[in-house]
Amino acid sequence: MSAVTLSSVSRWYGDVVAVNDVTMTIGPGITGLLGPNGAGKSTLISMMAGFLAPSAGTVELDGRAVWRHEDAYRHIGIVPETEAAYDVVTGATFVLANARLHGLADAAAAARRAIELVDMAAAADREIGTYSKGMKQRIKMASALVHDPAVLLLDEPFNGMDPRQRLHLMDLLTRLGTEGRTVLFSSHILEEVEEIAGTIEVVVAGRHAASGDFREIRRLMTERPHQYTVSSSDDRALAAAVVAEGAASAVELGETLRVQSSDQGRFVHVLPRLARDGGIRLFSVSPADESLESVFAYLVTR
Amino acid sequence: MTVPRETGAIHDIGYRHYTGPRLGVPYIARSLTLHSLRGAFGLGRATRSKVVPFLLLAAMVVPAFVIAMVVVLGGADELPLEYTSYAVRLGAVVTIFVAAQSPQAVSRDLRFRLVALYFARPISRATYVRSKLIAMSAALFAFLTAPLVVLYVGALLGELDVWDNTVGFLKGVAGAAMFAVVLASVGLAIAAWTPRRGIGVAAIVTVLTLLGGISAIVAGVAADQDEDTLSGWAGLISPVSVVDGVQVWLLDSSAAVVAGPPGEWGGPAFALAAVVLVASCYLLLMRRYRAVTDA
Amino acid sequence: MNSTIASLTLRTLLGRRRAWLLLVLPLALLVLSVILRLTIGEEDRNDAAVAVLGSFGIATVVPLLALIAGTGALAGEIDDGSIVYLLSKPISRHVIVTTKLAVSGAVVTVFGAVPVFLAGLVLVGGADRLAIAYGLGALVAGVTYCAAFLLLSVVTRNAVVVGLVYALVWEAGVGNVLPGAQALSIQQWSLAVTRSIVGADRAEALELTAAVRPQVAVVLLVVVLVGATYLAGRRLRSLRVTFAA
Helix, strand or coil, X not given: CCCEEEEEEEEEECCEEEEEEEEEEECCEEEEEECCCCCCXXXXXXXXXXXXXXXXXXXXXXXXXXXXXXXXXXXXXXXCCXXXXXXXXXXHHHHHHHHHHCCCXXXXXXXXXXXXXXXXXXXXXXXXXXXXXHHHHHHHXXXXXXXXXXXXXXXXXXXXXXXXXXXXXXXXXXXXXXXCCEEEEEECCHHHHHHHCCEEEEEECCEEEEEECHHHHHHHCCCCCEEEEEEECCHHHHHHHHHHHXXXXXXXXXXXXXXXXXXXXXXXXXXXXXXXXXXXXXXXXXXXXXXXXXXXXXXXXX | CCCCCCCCCCCCCCCCCCCCCCCHHHHHHHHHHHHHHHHHCCCCCCCHHHHHHHHHHHHHHHHHHHHHHHHHHHCCCCCCCCHHHHHHHCHHHHHHXXXXXXXXXXXXXXXXXCHHHHHCCCCCHHHHHHHHHHHHHHHHHHHHHHHHHHHHXXXXXXXXXXXXXHHHHHHHHHHHHHHHHHHHHHHHHHHCCCCCHHHHHHHHHHHXXXXXXXXXXXXXXXXXXXXXXXXXXXXXXXXXXXHHHHXXXXXXXXXXXXXXXXXXXXHHHHHHHHHHHHHHHHHHHHHHCCCCCCC | CCHHHHHHHHXXXXXXXXXXXXXXXXXXXXXXXXXXXXHCCHHHHHHHHHHHHHHHHHHHHHHHHHHHHHHHCCHHXXXXXXXXXXXXXXXXXXXXXXXXXXXXXXHHXXXXXXXXXXXXXXXXXXXXXXXXXXXXXXXXXXXXXXHHHHHHHHHCCCHHHHHHHHHHHHHHHHHHHCHHHHCCCHHHHHHHHHHHHHCHHHHHHHCCCCCCCHHHHHHHHHHHHHHHHHHHHHXXXXXXXXXXX
16 A cells, blocks of 8 residues: 655746646545646656656655655556657567566566556567557556556556557556555546546646545535536426525526526425426436536636 | 437538638748758757757857958968868868758658658658758758858958959858758768667768778878879768869869879769769658658 | 666667668778778888777777767667656666666677777787787777766767767867867877887887876776766766656
8 A cells, every 4th residue: 555645746847837836645546637738747747756856845655755766666667658669679578678677586477467467468479569559558557567566657548549448448447446556547538537536636737726536526616506407397387496496596498407506405405395396297307517527627717 | 209310411610621822832842941941950949959050050160260360360371271171171060060960850750750741741752852952951051151251251351362262262162062962962861761860860970980081091091102093082982072072173172181083084073973972862862752651 | 787778778779770880880990901901011001000090990980889889878768768667667777877888888899899909900910019909999998988978868868969079079170279188088098098008119109199198098087987977877867757748
């Protein structure tokens, strides 16, 4: 069980601030680092990987700084986004070389295990230059897992993968997370993060915008009203009842009834009672903006 | 009630085709040439890529500046070296400039697979190659002429013979043009061989320095043995001495290398060699870009 | 010394394109020596040897080889970002640098010092111990150049060009203009070593000169070799590796 801790970390390049006073703790399980391009996700991961020194603040792994601390790499596996130039080496050789570089006792066995873990056993004897993008990612993952690290850092791992490879990788990451490893991956694609990340850290323009379960984040942002989409047997009557009750700040009648409520708890309790009292059948009630999409969009435009 | 499935239809979403005038291939060629020329000096790119070319330019011009100072302040009668010999004397700096900047022109496009993008436009292989060659030659020409200008101004300020120096300067400029074309061709042909910049630089330097060194040694040893004809022909080994030979023949300058082209047929032979060299490099480049997907 | 890094580096250095460049230089040297041997009379051979082995061998071939090997061992990986795989391992950066130095030094010795020695044998046989003297001079020069170029690779993205300017302009050109500069030249230091093996009197007769005394030269060579390696290791610890985008 390892944790990566960032305390008041900032990173600037001359006049440009890439990361601005970020404090977060990445614990066991899967954490998704979410943010638009240029938000500083790669910079954060570089710092966590010990490849970049913070201009201010500290980046620590289990209490010890990662910068200039080579031994930390025994416990960290890194899957960078860079295209490796090792095109003429076979996948098996590449993973084996990485295993040896880690100084593993039985490098060959570890390499084989790692390759099987990422389901690349069939293609392992081909040159990396012949691999598709997804296969290259998987070989990189194998090389990052070969020493059984407690922490796994992935920079935009789903970039350029087709749906099937994505599912496979999500599966793999979920398994690793359940084993108790600390897995952090960055992405700007919401569906990916939504599906497997238990915790989400949102980074926007270098600032740490939000963290936690995305529903929790949503609940924290009580300033913006919650929106619900309701379809019923009599939208107009229901709308009138809701407004009269005072449970909504706005209603919109169209194909369906859209209700904007600023006090979520009340609306959810009030609605069934109003429907029953008015003899209206409720067909569907769904929150219109509970998805990460809207959370994210809201945070970005803020 | 079932809603009938609608077939897909594209509506007018405001996309407009460009129907205005298009500037055509000559404009593309001009733009590409200008862009490559500026890139050879790092203009239009990050500051970091300006350091090397301007540093080399300084290294090229400073000696000329020093000579000019000496002439002006020391009151000499004439310049200590001919305008046409300057490029050869500072051959090391010139070689490094060609080696460092030729890959800037072609290797980047190959490495980042931009060549395919270029050829998706109405630009032919020949246009691309010619634009790069013209750009690199122009850059080298500027590089080689700058010190000559400094020398000329120094000579004028030092009140040396105006006619002699003007003629000498013009000869130097003509020679610079020849050096520029030959060296640019060789540099680009070698640089296009590999998408990796570091190897390209090393390859160009290796080839030019090796050929120059071998030529110098053979010529020197032959001269020691009183084999002056052989000493002269040894000049054909290195592109720099080939151009110097042409200078000797066409511009009536004195050889900057060990010996000039020998005999009656030496001059024309060297000129022919220069032309053949440029032509072969051009053909090599054309062949190189035939298979664009090759990295 | 890490054997995995060593074999990876060796594989990179002897990759197809670089291998060509590494071969062409000693080949040219040897072919030249053979031609000269066949064409020059016996009495001039020693002088020719000094010219060929000295100005061509140590002054041109060896620095170029060291440049190709020294920058190839590290600069390429830093340039395309694959150094990440090497740096993300619990291996001391100093070990990385010394291993790469050992490999590139060995390559330069095989492709540079040995051919210089052989060229000397071809030209003058065992006369005046010239062959072995230049061979050893080329060896120390090659290894020291490699250390210097490895340091350059870590310090700047333009390692190849800076190395070239040093080897071809500073050592060759500036040295002639500013006598003081000669004392700061790896080439001169190795020539001093060569001189001491040949013996001062014979060296005088052959016009084999060096800018510093052999003892000073050896000290300077060791200082640069060790210093550059150590500094390179230190800089590598702080190397900024940023992931794309």
